[in-house]
Amino acid sequence: MASYDRPRTGGSPRPLRAGDTWWYAAVAGEAAGSFATRVRTRTRRGCLGAVLLLTVVYAGLVLTATGRRWGDAATTGRRADTAVAALLRDHPSLAGLATLSLVLGCVLLLAVGLIRRRYALTGLAAGGVVTALALTGLLRLYAPRPRLADPGGALLPSGFPSAQTVLALGVAFGLLLVVPHRLRAPAVGAATLWAVAVGAYTLADGRHRPGDVIAAALLVLAVFCGILALRARKGDVRPGPRRLPAPVALAALVPLVLVATGGLATGIWLLGDTLALPATAPYDPAELRLAHRCGQALAAGVTATAGIVLLLLLRHVDVDGPPPPYRLGGPFAEAAGAPEDEELVGPFTEDLDHEIS
8 A cells, every 4th residue: 555545444445346446546556545535635624724714804804993994994995986986876787787697607507517417416516505605694693793883873784704705606616516527617717707706896885895705705615625525535536637728718717817816916915005094084085995995806816716726626636426337348248247236347357268369
């Protein structure tokens, strides 16, 4: 057994069964269960890392006075940003378009899975979206946070995390389970860019603060990494083809990488100036506008990075299930008799009546 193979609890490797990828063990030189173990390890680490970052975002942007002041300035700054205000004023149909796109995204996710007859994976993708939305509702209800009020004095409902961003990014990550492996990168990349646009609209419309969108992206990443870790634990993953990205994949991945790197770099660069806001109003409109743009950049960068991280975690991994066991057809295999359910059949049979000369 190779040094990187994982033994069972008892100390010995599990014997091969009919569904094991014994052909992969012969080619790659590793035990049949070690590939799924490596996938489970890295997806589990991705889940724990996303949960840790979500905790840091909650503590920094919700529980601290500086974080709340920055979030309020980013939300108020949308009125000081004339470009954003003019866009929302001239296109009032954007609200209905955003809602319609969320509905169509859910329909697309279910339609792709049902057309490809991947019923279990479709249910798993839908379950991931529902789980993320349920966790969002629980955080909104029970996560401790100060009571916020609008300028009129009315208490604002908790928007941490953003439900719209959770739904959009959940649909994007759900496509990873139902689309074919060769179309995974362009489908997930394009859908993640759409989720970035949905999150940017919720910030421009004043429904959410930047921390709400950032938390939504981390929450969805944690949920789907956990789902994939459980699927790898059951052995329902297999090695994917190792090929260069197709041009259609690059058309979606290159903009996604640019949004991630540009958004994070711009947001971090502007963050130092916007955190130095005075403790009380009035604020300079230029500072508010800068805080809004900083929040938009950070939210877009984190959302795009979540999609890139999930694609990297599943690089060269096919989640469509393990391959069927090897079966040899032809007259010699038929003469040898049908194998039992738990019997491995290779390229040689037990028929001793013929001789290879």
